[in-house]
Amino acid sequence: MSQWKQIQQLDVGMLEHVDHLYDHTFPMEVRQGLADWIETQDWEAAEHNESLAAMLFTNLLDQLERSCAQEHNFLQRHNLKLINQQLQVKYISSPGLIAHVISSCLQEERRILSTACMQQQGPMEMSPHNAVTLEKQRHMDTRVAVIRSSVQMMDQTVKHIEDMQDDFDLRYKTLQSLDPAEKKTDWMKREVTRLQEMLNRLDYKRKEILSKMGDIIKEIDSMVTGQLHPELLDWRRRQQTSIIGGPVLTGLDLLQNWFTVTAQSLFQIKRQLDKLGELVVKVTYEGDPIPLQTPQMEETVKCLVYLVIKSSFVVETQPCMPTHPQRSLIIKTGVQFTTKVRLLVKLPEVDYQLKVKTTFDKNRQFFILTNNTKAMDVEDSSNGCLSVEFRHLQLKEKKYINGAKGNEGLLSVTEELHSLSFEAHFTVLGLSIDLETSSLPLVVISNVSQLPAGWASVMWYNLLTDEPRNLGYFGNPPRASWSQLSEVLSWQFSSFAGRGLNADQLLMLGDKLLGQGACSDRQVSWSKFSKENIPGKPFSFWIWLESILELIRKHLLPVWNDNNIMGFVSKDMERALLKGKEAGTFLLRFSESHLGGITFTWVEQANNGESKFNSVEPYTKSRLAALPFADIIRDYKVMSEGVVSQNPLKFLYPDIPKDEAFSRYYNSPQSKVHPYLPALLIPISELPSNGTIPLVPCSSPEPLMSPGEFHLLHEQLCFNTMSPPYSDLTLTSSHVERRPVFGFSEQVCGGGATSSFNGSGRVLGKPRD
Structure with a gap:
């Protein structure tokens, strides 16, 4: 089955990620129509071979023209013609770029399929986790729905109180306008008694609605601090694991719905409080509860609005170079990188010329060379929420007198962590709000050869801490348990090569890193993983593993994904497996x-009946x-x-x-x-x-x-x-x-x-x- 057919069989959550993947990269119509042909071409090799890229681009256009000629649907044929023209205009002078784009899309598809596969495996292990997650989501959906319904019902109550007050006001002014003689009649006494009863009911209704408002505000406060904010932190944690190869990140649209409904409910309560304040101007009395209770409520609502909106300002896409889409948080000086921030609250009454300014690590040795301010815009795919994508940011190193950089210390370049900050300011419903968020810590390199070491730092940080901005982390990095580290290593193979590592392969890696008999609770230091050379070898454990990943991606991908490469097996285990097998039986393993x-x-049988083993360079x-x-x-x-x-x-x-x-x-x-x-x-x-x-x-x-x-x-x-x-x-x-x-x-x-x-x-x- 082709990769694209497998993609189409995924559930809605995974397909949503595929949809985002093709939003701004490559036309999904072309991916759909030429699926089989696209998957049989070597796009990765074409990235680094201009003549091959040009040939593949020409063939792509030819395939697209044939597909267009065979299309019977007029609208679809029209769209394919437009796509053909757009591709020619965009890539005719740089065919290597489209090869890179398609290669990246195919790699990300493999990662999505691998994630889906991991979620389907081990139902006894996955089901409890999924059940708990779904139960939490249902509980959150219910709380949000109840709050929204309660706030809407209060609108009716406020309207009812307003009508009661208008009736009271009319009757009161009517009595006030009577002649003094008329005020002494029995009818007048009955009207005064009726007015007193109306005022009592009005007072009761005012107290009632204020009590309900107080309960709803407390419920919103409890939900925001007890569930909504933890859900956001959980999403950020899942973003960290997604960056280092873990399961594909989902759930942002769900968070957006919760944030938006919560914020809209708070806006509605604020309007209701304002309306009650207007009613006091017309009718008030001794012991009136509105002027006594609403100031505190307004302050609480204001604080909650600040908390919800400020928390909803998130980095949706962490800084990443388009040339290395699967190595986020590593930026090379002089190379453009992209990042995206998003406001999870739909704000219908905000000035949409909301400008976001990004700054890089104040008082550090780098600065943003390109334009660092951009206006947020309404994003259709996110149901009207605001977002802004910086696509052309670029870092430059500051020049210092006598060559001193000012921040030199014991840490290597790939251990120095930096961050990108985003700031904005806007006013909504009379509230002035400052927004601020920052990227996860990132590594700045000056040469692509530093990329593997930089990625090791990114993995180690995002594996072991959920702190959003601990830039001094590698001054004293914590140890990782082998069970934690082995999972991340398997993620590297599933995300970069399409298939993760099994228990036997991980056992061999554990023995290689920690010695024979490594168990899950053994601790691994940062230095042993990334900096110290393997005994007797001129390279570290991570560099050895990274070179194997590169070999698979460039030359062994289909063979690896079909599970034909045993890969990680010791020489002793290799001989034990082959011993006694039929002559000519062989296995494939990575060099140590x-x-x-x-x-x-491969194994052969000697004349004396013993097994002989032959290995090639x-x-x-x-x-x-x-x-x-x-x-x-x-x-x-x-x-x-x-x-x-x-x-x-x-x-x-x-x-x-x-x-x-x-x-x-x-x-x-x-x-x-x-x-x-x-x-x-x-x-x-x-x-x-x-x-x-x-x-x-x-x-x-x-x-x-x-x-x-x-x-x-x-x-x-x-x-x-x-x-x-x-x-x-x-x-x-x-x-x-x-x-x-x-x-x-x-x-x-x-x-x-x-x-x-x-x-x-x-x-x-x-x-x-």
């Missing part, structure tokens, strides 16, 4: 000695850029004593036939040894003559052979026969070690010879039949 490398090990991204990994698995050969054997890889562990597991990923035609066929890349490893020890990784593989070198070597191979020193041309995994003497016999190249390539484009000569 190379950054961003993957290797495979790890394939890194530089090697996989030349030949897809699935093709390496398909075409892999081993050369022993000058003889090239058949492919030793037969079954993917535990017993899946190789072609069944990998055939869908094959790109190039399978290589065949046949005269005059075009040369193809074939990965070849040399097995030592005794054939009993695993292949040892080459410490410093030579670079690919240049076209000139290839031509010279090809000329040397154009003989009918080769002299015995054939082994002087030694091949290891995807690598040729050139020796000074080739040792070919000096015959004229008359008969011709065929040749085939190894995994790195090297040539293995073979006489023509």
Whole structure:
């Protein structure tokens, strides 16, 4: 099933996130109409290859034109034509940008699908949490609805009191206008008694409505402090976990509804209090409850309005560079970044030219280079609430005399935390309100090589604290339990690569980081995770893991998502798993000695019946850029004593036939040894003559052979026969070690010879039949 079809089967909450994803990025009509074609293209590679991006963009337009020609619906055909024109205008000069946009959308879709999958797994674990969450939401919905209904009913009560007072006022003024003689009649006495009764009822109604108002105000106060504010804090916490790869963030629209209804109820109560104040001007009396009680109520309502509106000013989208959409809170100087703030209260009577000013870390070494003030606007998708998106912010480093930066200390650049603040001021219903909020702490880098270390800081902060602005956090960072950290590490793989880590893989990582037998309550220090090198290795645990993530994203994504890569398994466990398996059974695991490398090990049966294990030198991204990994698995050969054997890889562990597991990923035609066929890349490893020890990784593989070198070597191979020193041309995994003497016999190249390539484009000569 295609990725887009899986997306369409998600529930409403997840589809809402997909809808937001395509709001300002890429037309959803194109994603829908060209779903299968889009998913088969390598958009990620095109981001960094201008010619490939241009070719894909041209093909995209061609596909769109064909789709438009086949569309029978007139309106839809018209829309597709407009989209085609808009895409050409926007991306014709920068096709790499649309490749980046589509690649980011596909990655985010995979993350959404992964989140949905995690929510569906483990019903016994997920159901209680979901049940509690739904019950809290229902309770909140009920409280808000009751408050709104009660406030609306008070409108009717105020109107009834106003009518009673008008009737009393009319009768009172009528009696006042009578002649003195008429005032002494029995009728007059009865009218005075009736007026006294009306005044008593009026006094009772005034006290009654003030009592009800007091109860509602107390209920709103209790709800705001006891439920609404905690729900907002919970959303902010979920935003933190979402940023570091956790479940997709939802619930903001629900919060918006609660905030809006609460604020509107408070506005309505304020108007009712104002109306009662007007009634006092017309009719008052000794012991009148309105002037005695309303001042305190008005003050309480005013404080609640301040609290609700100020709390509703939130950072909806944390600062993020469009070039790295899944690495929020990391900003590179000189590179534009975006952020978005939103007011969760619908304000029908506010001046919509509400301007928001953003400032960066006062008294720090960076400043915002671009325009930092922008007006909020009504956002249709958020039911009329105000929001503003800053799309072109850019930081610049301040220049200091003698090169001093003023903030240098023991912390590294990627441990220094900064924040972005947002301020606004407006008046509503006579209340002047100052709004202020800030982003989560962010890291500023000056070189993209600092990105992995910066992301480690972002993960560590958002994993272990819910403090919104603790900029000195890494002065004394807390430890994380392995159970906390392992969950976040699994999130990295689910969000960046589409599939998280299972318990066995996490166990191996725990052993690697903490030693054998690591358990969930073991504590991990910040330094051990990100700064200290792994014993015997020139890199830290996190850098090793990050390089594997990069390798998967660029070269192994389909194979990884189909669960064909065991990945994280120790060498001892690898042999234990393969021992006793049928000859040719192999598994794939990530290298522990190379950054961003993957290797495979297969088992053979020795003459004495014991199992032999052979491992190849790890394939890194530089090697996989030349030949897809699935093709390496398909075409892999081993050369022993000058003889090239058949492919030793037969079954993917535990017993899946190789072609069944990998055939869908094959790109190039399978290589065949046949005269005059075009040369193809074939990965070849040399097995030592005794054939009993695993292949040892080459410490410093030579670079690919240049076209000139290839031509010279090809000329040397154009003989009918080769002299015995054939082994002087030694091949290891995807690598040729050139020796000074080739040792070919000096015959004229008359008969011709065929040749085939190894995994790195090297040539293995073979006489023509």
